[in-house]
Amino acid sequence: MFKLRANNEKLFILFFLFLALNMSIVNDVQAQKEGKIKTVVIDAGHGGKDPGAIGMKSKEKDITLSVAKKTGDYIKQNCPDVNVIYTRNGDVSVSLLRRAQIANEKNADLFISIHCNANASTQPCGVETFVMGEHRNAANLEVAKLENASILYEDNADEDYGSFNPNSPEAYIMLNFFQSEYKNASLEFAEHIQNQLVKRVGRKDRGVQQAGFLVLYKTAMPSVLIEIGFISNPNEEKFLRSEEGQTYIASAIFRAFRDYKVAYEKENASSDANADSDTDKLIDSDKDKVIYKVQIESRSRKVDVPSQHYKGLKNIDYYEHNGQYKYTAGKFYSKSEADEYCKKVKTSGYSSAFVVSFKNGKRL
Ligand SMILES: [Zn+2]
DSSP states (O other): OOOOOOSOOOHHHHHHHHHHHHHHHHHHOOOOOSOOOOEEEEEEOOBTTBOOSBOSSOBHHHHHHHHHHHHHHHHHHHOTTSEEEESOSSSOOOOHHHHHHHHHHTTOSEEEEEEEEOOSSSOOOOEEEEEESOOOSHHHHHHHHHHHGGGGGOTTHHHHHTTOOTTOHHHHHHHHTOOOTTHHHHHHHHHHHHHIIIIITOOOEEEEEEEOOHHHHTOSSOEEEEEEEETTSHHHHHHHHSHHHHHHHHHHHHHHHHHHHHHHHHHHHHHHHHHHHHSSOOOGGGTTOEEEEEEEEEESSOOOOOGGGSTTOOSOEEEEETTEEEEEEEEESSHHHHHHHHHHHHHTTOTTOEEEEEETTEEO
16 A cells, blocks of 8 residues: 655755755744734544544544534634634545645644544553654654654655655654744643643543654644544543543633633733833943844744743843744843853753844844
8 A cells, every 4th residue: 555665764865855844834924913813723633545543443533533523613613703724624635744734824823633542552541732842752752653654645745755754763853853933832732732631521641742743843833733542442432432522522622722812812912012112122322232142932923921931031032033023032242141041041941042143123
């Protein structure tokens, strides 16, 4: 049915390929500055030729589609201002790349991919929500391998993913280079989801996790992949198959969406009221001097980020560039001081931080 890709690909070829793929993302983003969550893309995992994981009595692709539709229905009913878009509406094949493209083309504010977990043992159970990132343990890598194996069913995989071999641990080294500017927002949303599924629905908590998922890799907005339970565990499969179970899970995802939306829009509304008055002001004594700051992340919208969000970082500020809002920490008059501070910022979780310089309010 499919050919296995060779294992002995040269790492550097993949690396440059992935770098090239990465370049196209940010420029495609149309910054939406209204500060509202207006469009959500719900992605039912697998479909068509790709059944996903197979349980005793069900296939992952059927459960994910049903939960995706129920989740979308809840959002439509309760948040009429939100446009709900599905990557698939029926039992059809959609490539992982295409799913991300749909979200990008629709300028989605959130991307929710729904999946079922599986294990060779019938014992494991529980829910976990993934964001794109470096896997910290073998189990998380296994989940990513399982989900990325969908591309083995795709006709244009070579074209879409180069020589990426979903079963080769080496391929994931490349995904680890990926730094998403939406990572913090994705983590926040993932926390809301776990919170709802665990505290309100009573599922076993496997936590918010990170790994390299091709379906999340190209999305240009906060994105999560939810493993709503193990189809390989008979008890959990029964729950996942049931109308009641699916309703509970969908309502939990909806509530997490609503919580995230409310928090996001509140944060943003307060930003409109006061942000312009206290940022971007040039202090007279800084005139014609080169100022160094450490860039920590970039967002497609200006938000009034509470300082506690950036634990332990000082002088949080932002500047606008190509429709993106780049957030910075620290303020220095020498590059060496800024470099020193940048090291500290990196160790506090902003591993992609770097030093930027300004003169008279303009980035150099
Ligand atoms: Zn899946």
